[in-house]
Amino acid sequence: MAGTFVEPEQTPLALLLLGQQADPDSERGVDCPGDLPAPSDPDLVARALAAKQALGDRLFILGHHYQRDEVIQFADVTGDSFKLSQQAAARPEAEFIVFCGVHFMAESADILTSDDQKVILPDMAAGCSMADMAEISQVEDCWRTLERAGVADRTIPITYMNSSAAIKAFTGKHHGSVCTSSNAERSLTWAFEQGDKVLFLPDQHLGRNTAVRDLGLSLDDCVVYDPRKDNGGLSDSQIEDARVILWRGHCSVHGRFTAECVDDVRERVPGVTVIVHPECDYSVVAKADQVGSTEKIIAAIDNAPAGSKWAVGTELNLVKRLALNNPDKEIVYLDKTVCFCSTMNRIDLPHLVWALESLAAGHVVNQIDVDSETEHWAKVALDRMLALPGPTPGRD
């Protein structure tokens, strides 16, 4: 008897097959709304240059450190997500900000730039698996759970830059702040001055690493809220006892590194210094020699003496570029198997050429436009971060 195919139940974050499905309920889709040039077109570089030249000062291209070389060569500035958004805000004369990065970064740039500036993401499918692990309706459910447990009024939400504008806005409304990987310690310290618990979104690893390594809390002070379980999988007494409630989210790239990778590279490369991003698991960070944001990793290696050896636990495009720019040092990827950020890699030369040529022809494509209410509250959360004491935050 022929079986009946049962459609799998769709969750709010159902995984879409790239190029075959689209999500009509979200801003993101996977189909390019125009004619993409063929990747084999030998004129792609010349076409990108010509379109960039035609747009002149009306255009400002931002390139995240994890972008491909074929794209980063056209960036007017490179950096982490926060630095890039700040750079966009500092260029009010640029009518078009083309963000070669992922969706949440383009949203932040739109929030921080003026209403006259248009932020373009060359491929709407360039999301972030971590940011997508926290959906606003789930976060609102979580808050109701904290209210029922009687702790919401003592809890300060802190959200990592790598989250949607809606979650940044939620954070702003609930007296919380955004943080980056370089100011997470200051953000958590500030939060504990405002309340006695923190809800940390959406990266459990950055939250745990900061709470335990930097603030001296114990692992037992942290609990993990799982949005797919009733009450987050926690009892009310676990919620009451916790100091930090970590959202169950992680980066699929940094989540690949394990403590065994660190042991293995120390055996393979005697004398190596292991440097990892704080989005890595606590067990990896505990074994590493240094921990830091992308900007800190770049600075540590650029300033290291010739002949030094480094194993780097972050995205591969950046590690490859570090190796290229530091030929006098030995630089290896921490994992034996390579791993790019697949969503970052969605921005390729054909999408960039298509976006630039469309703009040059007067067609605004793939604009990221955060609604004004969301923008207002997200900016409140971003401004709280900017007001934190200490050096200018940044560096995701």
Ligand code: SF4
């Ligand atoms: S490297 Fe991780 S956190 Fe960064 S954009 Fe990719 S999936 Fe998101």
